[in-house]
Structures are given as C-alpha cells and as structure tokens.
Amino acid sequence: MTTYMDHPDELGHFGDFGGRFVPEALMPACLELEEAFRDAWADPLFLDEYHHILKEFGGRPTPVTYCERLSSELGIELYLKREDLAHTGSHKINNVIGQALLTKRMGKKRIIAETGAGQHGVASATAAAKLGLECTVYMGELDTQRQALNVFRMELLGASVHPVTSGSRTLKDAVNEAMREWVSCVETTHYCLGSVMGPHPFPWMVREFQSILGREAAQQLVDRGVGTPDMVVACVGGGSNAAGLFSGFANSSARLIGVEAAGGSAIGIGSPGVLHGMRSMLIQSDVGQIEEAHSISAGLDYPGIGPEHAYLAASQRAEYFSAGDDEVLDALQRLSRSEGIIPALETAHALAWVFREVGGQIRRGDTVLVNLSGRGDKDVAQVLDILGARA
Amino acid sequence: MTSLDTTLAALRASGRKALVPYLVGGVSDDWLDHVRAAVHAGADVVEIGVPFSDPMMDGVVIQRAADVSLGRGTTPQSVLDDVATLDVEIPLVVMTYFNVFHHMGVTRAAGALHSAGVSGVILPDLPIEEQGEWRASCTDVDVATINMVAPSTPPARIEQIAKIAQGFLYASARMAVTGAASDEGHALDVVTRSRAVSDMPIYVGIGITTPEQAAAAARIADGAIVGSALVQRVLEGQGASGVEAFVGELRRAIDAG
Ligand SMILES: Cc1ncc(COP(=O)(O)O)c(C=O)c1O
Numbered sequence: 001m002t003t004y005m006d007h008p009d010e011l012g013h014f015g016d017f018g019g020r021f022v023p024e025a026l027m028p029a030c031l032e033l034e035e036a037f038r039d040a041w042a043d044p045l046f047l048d049e050y051h052h053i054l055k056e057f058g059g060r061p062t063p064v065t066y067c068e069r070l071s072s073e074l075g076i077e078l079y080l081k082r083e084d085l086a087h088t089g090s091h092k093i094n095n096v097i098g099q100a101l102l103t104k105r106m107g108k109k110r111i112i113a114e115t116g117a118g119q120h121g122v123a124s125a126t127a128a129a130k131l132g133l134e135c136t137v138y139m140g141e142l143d144t145q146r147q148a149l150n151v152f153r154m155e156l157l158g159a160s161v162h163p164v165t166s167g168s169r170t171l172k173d174a175v176n177e178a179m180r181e182w183v184s185c186v187e188t189t190h191y192c193l194g195s196v197m198g199p200h201p202f203p204w205m206v207r208e209f210q211s212i213l214g215r216e217a218a219q220q221l222v223d224r225g226v227g228t229p230d231m232v233v234a235c236v237g238g239g240s241n242a243a244g245l246f247s248g249f250a251n252s253s254a255r256l257i258g259v260e261a262a263g264g265s266a267i268g269i270g271s272p273g274v275l276h277g278m279r280s281m282l283i284q285s286d287v288g289q290i291e292e293a294h295s296i297s298a299g300l301d302y303p304g305i306g307p308e309h310a311y312l313a314a315s316q317r318a319e320y321f322s323a324g325d326d327e328v329l330d331a332l333q334r335l336s337r338s339e340g341i342i343p344a345l346e347t348a349h350a351l352a353w354v355f356r357e358v359g360g361q362i363r364r365g366d367t368v369l370v371n372l373s374g375r376g377d378k379d380v381a382q383v384l385d386i387l388g389a390r391a
Numbered sequence: 392m393t394s395l396d397t398t399l400a401a402l403r404a405s406g407r408k409a410l411v412p413y414l415v416g417g418v419s420d421d422w423l424d425h426v427r428a429a430v431h432a433g434a435d436v437v438e439i440g441v442p443f444s445d446p447m448m449d450g451v452v453i454q455r456a457a458d459v460s461l462g463r464g465t466t467p468q469s470v471l472d473d474v475a476t477l478d479v480e481i482p483l484v485v486m487t488y489f490n491v492f493h494h495m496g497v498t499r500a501a502g503a504l505h506s507a508g509v510s511g512v513i514l515p516d517l518p519i520e521e522q523g524e525w526r527a528s529c530t531d532v533d534v535a536t537i538n539m540v541a542p543s544t545p546p547a548r549i550e551q552i553a554k555i556a557q558g559f560l561y562a563s564a565r566m567a568v569t570g571a572a573s574d575e576g577h578a579l580d581v582v583t584r585s586r587a588v589s590d591m592p593i594y595v596g597i598g599i600t601t602p603e604q605a606a607a608a609a610r611i612a613d614g615a616i617v618g619s620a621l622v623q624r625v626l627e628g629q630g631a632s633g634v635e636a637f638v639g640e641l642r643r644a645i646d647a648g
Contacts, residue, residue, distance in 0.1 A: 011521075020520060020521070023447065023448050023515045023516060023541070024515070024518060024540060024541045024544055024552075024563070025541035025542070025544075025563060025566055026543075027518055027541075027544070028544065029543070166451075166454055167444065167445065172445065176445050176447055179447050180450070180568045183566055183567060183568055184565075184566050184567045187543075187566075272493075273494060274489045274493050274516065274517075275445060275490060276445075277516070284490070284494065287467055287468070287491075288443075288467065289443065289444040289461065290444045290445050291444075
C-alpha cells in the first residue's frame with residue numbers, strides 16, 4: 001500500500017510537483033533552511049520548546065466540538081476541529097511558532113512574511129513579538145484595505161506592514177514582493193512563508209508544523225469513541241490547514257476533501273505550472289501568464305495551491321471541490337446561528353461544501369470532521385457591508 | 392558546445408569586452424528598432440525579456456515595462472515572431488521565467504526559440520537541479536542555457552554550475568533583484584570566485600546603471616549586462632535614438648577601459 005504525506009524526495013518533489021524553482025541567490029538559504037529544519041525536527045529539545053510554546057502561549061490542544069443542532073438538521077455527525085480557539089484565532093500560529101524558533105536556531109534576527117487576509121501576518125507579528133524578532137509583513141494594497149483592522153493589529157504587535165502595489169495587489173503579489181525582498185536580506189532574515197507552498201523545504205516543513213492539528217483531531221475522535229470519520233474537510237488557499245488536517249488521516253479510510261474558492265480553484269480550473277518556487281497547479285492564461293484569483297475571502301485569493309495537494313489530487317488520495325461567494329456567506333451565517341461559532345470566510349468555504357453536499361457527496365449518517373481553521377471576527381465588517389448593501 | 396559558446400569565446404579571444412543591453416520585448420510598436428539601435432551602437436549580445444505576469448527577480452522598472460508590454464497584448468510567441476524578423480549579426484538571448492516555456496512544453500519552446508533565431512536563454516527561476524529536461528531540449532536545437540551565480544553562491548556550487556553552464560556565466564553583482572544601484576557591489580568577489588573554477592566568459596549584471604559602472608564591471612569580467620537603466624529610458628519614451636545614445640555611451644566607456 002502507498003503511504004501518503006510522508007517525505008518528499010530529496011529535491012522536494014511530491015510526484016511531479018514541488019521542487020525548488022528559485023533564483024540562485026536564494027538557493028543557499030533554501031538549503032540552509034532544509035538542513036536546519038531536518039536537524040531541529042529530530043531534536044527533542046526543539047520539539048519540547050515548540051510544543052511548550054504552543055501549549056502555554058498558543059492555547060493547544062484545541063478542542064473538537066460536536067455540532068449538535070446542525071448534525072440533527074443535516075442528518076450527519078458533524079465535528080469541528082477548533083483552530084479558531086488557538087491564539088491569534090487561526091491555525092496559522094502552529095506554523096509561525098515553528099518557523100520563528102527555527103529563525104533563532106539559524107542565528108537570524110528578523111522575519112519577513114506575506115499575508116492575504118492578514119491572519120498569517122498577525123500570527124507572524126505575534127511570534128516575532130513573543131520570541132524577540134523583528135518582523136516586516138508584505139500585504140497587497142487591496143488587502144490592506146479589505147483587512148484594515150488586521151494591519152493595525154500587526155502594527156500594535158510591533159511589526160511593520162509594507163503595502164504591495166504591483167500586479168493584482170493581493171496575496172500572489174505579496175509573495176512576489178516578499179521573495180524579492182528576501183534576496184536582499186537573506187543573510188539576516190528568514191522568510192516565514194504562510195502556507196504549504198513555495199520552494200522546498202517550505203511545503204513539507206509547513207505541513208509538518210501544521211500536522212499537530214491533524215494528529216490531535218485524530219486522537220480526540222478516537223478518545224471520544226468516534227474513531228475514523230468518513231470524511232475530513234478543510235478549506236484550501238495555499239493549503240496549510242488542509243495539509244495539517246489531512247496528515248492526521250492520510251493513511252486511514254477517511255475521504256480527504258479540500259474546498260477552494262470558486263474563483264481561485266487551482267485544482268478545478270488550473271493546469272501545471274511554476275510559480276513562487278514550486279511546480280504545482282496554477283490558474284493561468286492560455287499563454288502561461290498567471291491569472292488573478294477572485295474570492296470574497298482574501299485568504300483564498302491565490303491562483304495556486306501547495307504542491308503536495310496537487311500530488312494528492314493527481315494520485316486521487318484527496319479530492320478538491322470549490323464553493324462560491326454566496327453559499328459561503330450563507331454558511332457563515334448558518335454556523336453562527338446554529339452553533340454559536342462565527343467562522344472565518346475562508347473556513348466557511350469548507351462548511352458551505354458540507355451543507356451543499358449532504359445527500360450528494362455526503363451520505364446521511366456519515367461522520368464528517370471539518371477544520372474550523374479560523375474565527376470570523378476579522379471578517380464581520382466586510383460581511384456587514386455586503387449584507388447591509390443587500391438588505 | 393553550442394554556437395553561442397563558440398561566438399562568445401571568439402569575442403573574448405579578440406580582446407573585446409562584451410556589452411549586453413537588455414530590452415523588454417513588445418514594450419512598444421517600434422521595440423525592434425530599439426534592438427537594432429542597440430546593435431548599431433555596439434552591443435555584442437542583446438538580451439530580450441519576454442514579459443511574465445510575476446517577475447520574481449525584477450525590480451520596479453522592469454516590472455513596469457513588463458506590465459506595459461503585457462497590456463499591449465504581448466505573448467511569448469509574439470515576441471519570438473517579432474524576433475524572427477530581425478536580421479542582426481550578433482547573438483540574441485531571451486530572458487524570462489520558466490513558467491512561460493513550461494506552459495508551452497519544453498520541446499516545443501526550444502523549437503520555437505530556435506526558429507526565432509535565439510541563441511541562448513536565461514531563466515533565473517530554473518536552478519540546475521530542475522534544468523535537466525529543459526537543457527537537453529535546448530541543446531538538441533543549439534540553444535544555450537545560461538546560468539547565474541550570485542554573491543551567496545558557495546564555491547562548490549559555482550563549480551557545479553560552471554561545469555554545465557553554456558554561453559557565459561551571468562555573475563550577479565549583488566544580492567538584489569534588477570534595478571538601479573550606485574556601485575558594482577560584490578562583482579569583484581563573484582567574478583574572482585567564478586574564475587577560479589571556470590574558464591568560460593563571465594559577464595556581470597544586476598544594478599549596473601552608469602557607463603562608469605559598466606566600464607568597471609568590464610574591467611573585472613569579460614562583459615557587462617545593463618538592464619533597468621536602459622529600460623528606464625525606454626519607459627521615458629526616449630525611443631530608438633535614446634537607446635542608441637545610451638548604448639553608445641556604455642560602449643565608449645567600456646572600450647576606454
Ligand atoms: C482562517 C483561515 N483559514 C484558511 C486560510 C487559507 O490558508 P491555508 O490554505 O494555508 O490554510 C487562511 C489564510 O489566510 C485563514 O486565515
């Protein structure tokens with residue numbers, strides 16, 4: 001039997017995807033990072049510190065919540081892995097604590113990060129403050145407007161936010177700008193990438209840092225006598241919360257479902273290509289120019305997807321679907337009213353798919369675990385604007 | 392050995408330092424006249440950028456030129472079709488990002504480059520580990536794959552790169568993306584370390600902005616590559632005569648030694 005979500009090959013390939021497509025200037029930094037991560041991940045002292053900070057500072061383990069009302073309404077058994085309850089309000093903290101610790105281990109004093117919704121930026125600024133690092137966050141100008149409160153949060157945390165005015169002024173351009181900046185400061189600065197994307201070792205390393213949530217969830221379901229769910233579902237931007245969740249179930253019988261934004265569905269409407277240091281599935285024009293993604297959620301506004309997801313899709317171990325803006329807004333309201341949890345717009349994509357597919361992809365009586373990747377506080381102003389305009 | 396290797400080795404043997412201006416393909420109706428003007432003013436190789444939506448190694452000037460060009464409907468094939476109509480005596484090399492050719496399919500892309508009369512290709516986001524298939528397809532049709540070395544590249548890796556490099560070694564003078572700079576950065580160090588492991592021509596680029604800097608780069612290496620400073624003039628609307636004047640200045644500065 002094939003095992004899934006183990007190691008990529010020596011050059012960072014997951015099947016045909018992944019690799020390391022970076023300028024020569026960044027090559028030594030990628031190699032250094034890979035070595036530092038391998039070394040740290042096998043070092044009990046590093047692991048202790050990582051787990052200690054995530055527990056004492058990050059609020060882990062997060063619980064699994066049974067959705068009583070929705071389960072009876074939908075005729076399924078619905079569980080949520082509550083990453084919204086982790087510090088800073090999403091799964092992003094798991095990754096940034098790991099990378100910030102690695103930064104110190106490599107003797108670097110500063111991190112830079114890209115952000116879309118601002119969640120990874122806030123998490124990076126938080127980890128930097130906690131561990132005494134400098135932090136600069138690159139954010140598309142359009143996103144700084146959509147998520148103005150998160151910009152202020154990052155600044156409160158002592159980070160500086162650099163609005164990116166090139167291209168579509170969203171997440172993909174923020175990654176470009178962070179990569180350019182990294183070239184000029186690579187000796188002192190670590191690029192704290194926010195998802196399972198980019199050049200090797202990032203897709204693998206970020207998945208490993210996020211695997212804590214999948215491991216916890218699997219154990220929590222066993223502990224409460226539920227066992228292996230029929231299906232685990234997560235939203236997918238770059239794919240880090242999904243990769244973390246899937247890694248806890250990749251070699252079980254559970255169906256793995258990733259839900260992309262309809263306007264950013266790299267698996268659904270993309271084709272193989274090379275961007276941001278990786279070979280993966282990308283939304284691109286018929287002559288290979290990268291297209292802009294469109295989504296109500298800044299965090300899913302990305303025309304690509306992490307290479308391991310491209311591999312899991314190609315090998316049919318995981319399945320990828322999409323959800324549109326309207327059903328996402330409905331799902332956000334439904335979970336809020338029925339269960340008392342306001343999810344992030346990103347997360348609401350996973351919920352929208354579940355609500356839509358009961359009786360379709362999901363059979364009545366199935367046990368479904370959804371990764372509640374983040375809380376919706378950052379999105380309420382935007383949702384108010386949209387719903388207000390409709391009323 | 393590709394034809395580009397032979398041509399550039401002969402150029403060096405003649406004692407002439409190479410001047411390599413960079414222009415963005417499709418940036419204006421008369422962009423081919425800019426190439427001709429550069430050749431007329433004494434370029435030894437012209438580097439032609441095929442615009443890509445996400446130019447990770449380019450600073451604001453070349454980004455802007457790429458946006459202008461894409462806004463005019465430029466495609467990789469339209470640049471190559473234009474290039475095919477040029478009848479210049481010097482080698483032309485293309486610089487772009489790997490996705491453009493990956494999307495075409497590497498065999499087809501290599502064929503298209505060859506048909507357009509392109510002698511070499513620079514792909515800054517395609518490191519040696521990922522070059523195998525690309526390099527083989529290009530070598531088959533006599534198109535050179537040109538590699539970069541950076542100030543951060545350790546000696547053992549420079550050696551690995553130099554072993555398979557074709558045409559010339561592109562020595563990046565600084566840890567930066569393309570754009571203006573006020574000095575030659577780490578050029579001397581990179582060139583010295585490259586010379587120690589390779590006898591192929593070494594050209595310095597990234598940040599070379601003035602004729603004085605170009606002359607300094609050519610003194611320590613076998614040639615100088617000038618991009619943003621020239622593209623800036625094109626964006627200002629200086630046209631073919633502006634290109635000819637600036638490339639002429641660069642030429643004279645380099646030849647004065
Ligand atoms: C709450 C939340 N979920 C999901 C995502 C998407 O990222 P990923 O696919 O890496 O989990 C984001 C990104 O900003 C987010 O904030």
